[in-house]
Amino acid sequence: MSSIDIRHIVFDIGKVLIHYDPHLPYCRIIPDEAERNWFFANVCTQDWNVEQDRGRSWKEAEALLIQNHPEREEHIRAFRRHWHEMVPHAYVGTVSIMESLITDGRDVTMLTNFASDTFREAQQLYPFLTLPRGVTVSGDVGLIKPDVAIYSAHAKTFDLIPEATLFIDDSMANVEGAKAAGWQAVHFTDPQKLRVDLAAYGVHS
Structure with a gap:
């Protein structure tokens, strides 16, 4: 002791x-596993998410990604929208x-x-x-x-x-x-x- x-x-x-598991809602939102893994590796990454933990607003965070990945806007906005499913x-x-x-x-x-x-x-x-x-x-x-x-x-x-x-x-x-x-x-x-x-x-x- x-x-x-x-x-x-x-x-x-x-x-x-x-x-906590961000993949939970995305198994439904992006059913294809390879595409889903690509999305988390290249769009809504851990490094991106940690900046919200540091205080960045979701509005700013979403705008940053949508600017670079406009075709993924709905998938990007889904992260905050379906956050409750991750817990x-x-x-x-x-x-x-x-x-x-x-x-x-x-x-x-x-x-x-x-x-x-x-x-x-x-x-x-x-x-x-x-x-x-x-x-x-x-x-x-x-x-x-x-x-x-x-x-x-x-x-x-x-x-x-x-x-x-x-x-x-x-x-x-x-x-x-x-x-x-x-x-x-x-x-x-x-x-x-x-x-x-x-x-x-x-x-x-």
């Missing part, structure tokens, strides 16, 4: 608390852990790469996202994981002691970013492993 006294626990959201369910096991920690009086917050508007939609779809003490949304602050600056901003906003903060994220790059900010951090793969990781820090859920 770690000798570190964990006072703050910070959850990522996508692929930790809720599922079809919660990870019940992880949500249970988070709720248990909150019930036990643990200080729980969230730190997420998320566009501002879609995050508010996610809170409506999944009310448990309103339970923690607070959240830093990348699209609100114009910073994005794994930039150390967003961890520092979160710690300052919520008065966290970095070395007493434990961060949970499915991305190893984001885990390393947290460690670079002086936090403790664990890589999320499934709820069972998370319980073991938490217990190693003396945190039981």
